[in-house]
Amino acid sequence: MDRFRDLGERGFHTGLSTLGDFRKFILRGNVVDLAVGIVIGVAFTGVINAVVGDLITPLIGLFGIPNFAGLHQTVNGNDFKYGAVFNAVISFLITAAVVYFFVVKPVNALTDRFTPKRAPEAPTTRECPYCLSTVPIKATVCAYCTSQLPPNVPS
Secondary structure, eight states: OHHHHHHHHHHHHHHHHHHHHHHHHHTSHHHHHHHHHHHHHHHHHHHHHHHIIIIIHHHHHTTSOSOGGGOOEEETTEEEOHHHHHHHHHHHHHHHHHHIIIIIHHHHHHHHHHSOOOOOOOOSEEEOTTTOOEEETTOSBOTTTOOBOOOOOOO
């Protein structure tokens, strides 16, 4: 009976340990940031869809088709609403453009601005002037043709 009880206690403590690990995972910054990003993205998509449906497509309608959402074709009783697809494509392109120009470009500019510039690395090899093989920069004799190498003069 004691053995069965020991197994139960171990399982209970293991379960609590797992819940503690789960809590650490959920409270990690990147998980919370991801959740906030998804919520803002959904709200932003709703705004963009409203702009496309209520402003952009009527403006395009001034030059011909008044409303993309109303475009459809019925074949054998099936209704293909290709106008809704046009609206979705326009929404996607506008969303992608806004994200690119107002998020990606500024973040890349800030990253480039605050990333320290690296000095070019010094070469670690040089060519043998006799056989044109690559040898270590500190070598005094070529490992391939056994010629005496001239002293290394930094350029």
